[in-house]
Amino acid sequence: MSSLSRRNLLRAGASVIAILSPFSAAVGQTNSLSDIGTKVVPLPTVTVYTAREILTLDPEKPVVNAVAVVDGRILLTGSLEDVLASLGGQRHQIDDSFSDKVIVPGFIAQHDHPLLAALTMSSEILSIEDWALPFGTVPAVQDKQDFTDRLTQAVAARTDPTEPVVTWGYHPAFYGALTRDDLDAISATQPILVWARSCHEMILNSAALEIGGVTQELVDGFSQTEKMQSSFAEGRFWEQGLFAVLPNIAPLAASPERLQAGLELTRDYMHAKGVTFGNEPGGILSKPVQDGINAVFSSPDMPFRWSFMPDAKTLVQTYPDDVQVIAETENLSSWYGGMTSLAPKQAKLFADGAIYSLLMQVRDPFLDGHDGEWMMDKSDFDRAFRIYWDAGYQIHVHVNGDAGLDRVLDALETNLRRNPRYDHRTVLVHFAVSAEDQVKRIVDLGAIVSANPYYVTALADQYSVVGLGPDRADSMVRIGDVSRAGISWSLHSDMPMAPGDPLFLMWSAVNRVTASGRVAGPEQRVSAEDALRGVTIEAAYSLRLEDEIGSIETGKRANFTILDSNPLNVDPMTIKDVKVWGTVMEGRVQPVDVSEKKASLMPPTSTEASRTFAEASFGHALKVVHSHL
Structure with missing residues (x-):
């Protein structure tokens, strides 16, 4: 075995021991069966995918042309010759379907709203x-x-x-x-x-x-x-x-039929954009609502997995007892199954209002003098932050204005001094309007950023005239400053607040080109490689999943997005035009075939779950998703 393969095998760790153990017994053998106690089971077949380029985001081997997969996990990466040499006599097959394609780590929809997307897109x-x-x-x-x-x-x-x-x-x-x-x-x-x-x-x-x-x-x-x-x-x-x-x-x-059609449309849209994992921040706290979503998103034929983060705002406002808040949060895990799950030990809070309605809280007045809004009263916000902080949760906070950011950072600093925690990864979500002095404070407090770069693309021109003025509008989403400060940052779309298209998010962050074609805040642009990290490994890091997904490394889930060209080598203005061939999700090859698999807006046969949702809970659902944006 080569030194390269030894290093990869050693790095696999506990998460892949079950995958590698049968091969250890089979090295040097050509048989395909192994005795495990008294039961004879076939050894799994290794599939070796080859490609023109495989961008791993593994700093030791950033570009390879072969990746070996078994039981939905990555076994080895490297040149085809090295991978085959490492496999030796182990049963394997070579899949060269992607020989003229580029493989990148599976795209992660770090912060999207499938229910709201379903309602708006339909x-x-x-x-x-x-x-x-x-x-x-x-x-x-x-x-x-x-x-x-x-x-x-x-x-x-x-x-x-x-x-x-x-x-x-x-x-x-x-x-x-x-x-x-x-x-x-x-x-x-x-x-x-x-x-x-x-x-x-x-x-x-x-x-x-x-x-x-x-x-x-x-x-x-x-x-x-x-x-x-x-x-x-x-x-x-x-x-x-x-x-x-x-x-x-x-x-x-809406109707039950439109709900189901909208969820199917959202599913197919995200698959077509190369998504292999997604997260709903602040999952809807209504069991019938979740049952309606699960009718589509928990199905075993879903092309990606989806996690749901508890809505800490509603939980804290519902339960006056602090212990019960955490107990009810943990009880939510029973609501999910199949391809959906509860994001473990994570919770979502809300600071100020939405950017699209110009209701974020800002330090300096809006051009017309109107005031922003708070999504939570300060007493509720401070109580919620304390409860989840002390329970060891990672806290994600919706925040859009610089005054809103002051409130969040104040709460973080208060809790850090009161009850110090290492690697808390408090996430500042959206990050629309901020000030230069706040970047250093983010560094000092150990927070990370999940930014929506589309705000610049869609809103900078108009908000230069209406609402913010040119300086604040052009400096929105200052991830250039964040990146230079060494802060971990990821990208999200908040679908449907931006198209749920990771390549488009990359394009927005790299170019910062507005609707009129000008560049807004050129000093806040980032590199294509950093933008790719923002929709893969850094997005995984923001969800505490960096050991499972986000890069193509031994032991991780075999989640890949298959592209026609390398987004790091094309003209930056064409990143959004790179074609997605499809995905591999935990070893399952899933081409995008619009002609065969697309959601129709004609009413389908409604499932009982989606009918229950629409008839019993639609008004509640609209209230909840409205409050989250």
Whole structure:
């Protein structure tokens, strides 16, 4: 055995002992059976995949052309000659299907929302950006007139005059205010519901208000805050006003059939983008809701695994006893199975409001002087942080503004001094608006960053004029500074807040090119290799899975994304155009075949779980996902 193979075998560790043990007994033998006690079992066959290039992200062997896989785990990597020499007489087969392709570690969707993606992607998408979906590309809306024309066409296409028309993606900061009168001009009889791009606002026409039983008297009965964030005259409801009206309009917004179709579409979309593992941060705290998601995502034919992180915000607000909070958190593991699981010892908290609704908390005022919002009262936030910190949890915090970041870092510092912890990996999620002085503080406190680089691509131009001004807009998502400071950072899409496409996220982070074609904050650009790490090994690190996935190394799961070209060698402006052939997930080869496997938006046969979800819990689900963004 070569020194190369010895080193690889020694590095395998406990996680792969079960894989390697049969081979140790079989070295020098050509038989394919091994006695284990009184039972004779066949030795597993090793599959050796070859490729034009295999980018491992293993610093010892960054580029190889062969990887040996057995029982869903990586056995060896290296040149084909070295791998075959190491295998000796062990039973193996060579798969050269990828001989003209490039293999990279399987892409990780570090922070995405499959439920919310299902609901938005199965609506009439009329948004600020193109959406390339399995059934085709939906082009971006150009202006308010374009939106009106396309929504008019969607309404005219309905054969049932009572069928609600739900559209998602309208952004008032791009196209101007939208009111009930605008929608009534399209149709006063067909129910129309416009779900804004932020998912924090809806506008309804008169027909939708009437069918939903939304009246001025109903609005007058709301709390003071809910009334302040509602306008019956305009048919417009936002933030707490949207919460209040959801029980009335939820049945109009979706059906069990649309739910299942949306989840299948989300599944196929993410597979087509090369995803091999994903995470829902702040899993929905409703068993019927989770059952509806599991009907699709727990299925054994799912092309990737998905974990769900507990919603610590709701748990803390529900249970006054600290011990019960942790007990109920751990009890959630029984909700998952098959291809879904609970993210162990991790929890999600929320600081300030959403960037798409310009409600993050900022140190300096917004251009129009409006205030941001807090997603949790400070007392609840501090209590939740303390409870999960003391229980040894890794805490992920949704934070968008620099004032919001101050609150998070203050809580982290307080708890570090009170109860020091090593390698806590507190994750700052989204990281939209930050200040230079905060980067050093992140280093000092040992936090890490999960950034959404798409904010720059989609919003920097418009937010330079509306909301933030040019300096803050262009410096959004300052991962260049974070990288130079040596802070671990990963990339996420927050699907559907950005397309759940890891190559597109890489492109956004590397180029920082806005919708107008200019470069915003060039000093915050990062290298292509670092961006690739951001959707693989660093994403795994942020989920405490770096020993399992994220790179192509001995003992890890055999999760690969198969590309037509090397994203590190192409023109940086073409990274997003690199084609995904498919994936290998724990040794299962899964080509992307849009012609045979794509979700239809025609109503499929609904499963009982998805029907239960939609009929019993849809309003609750919308409230929860709305509060998470």
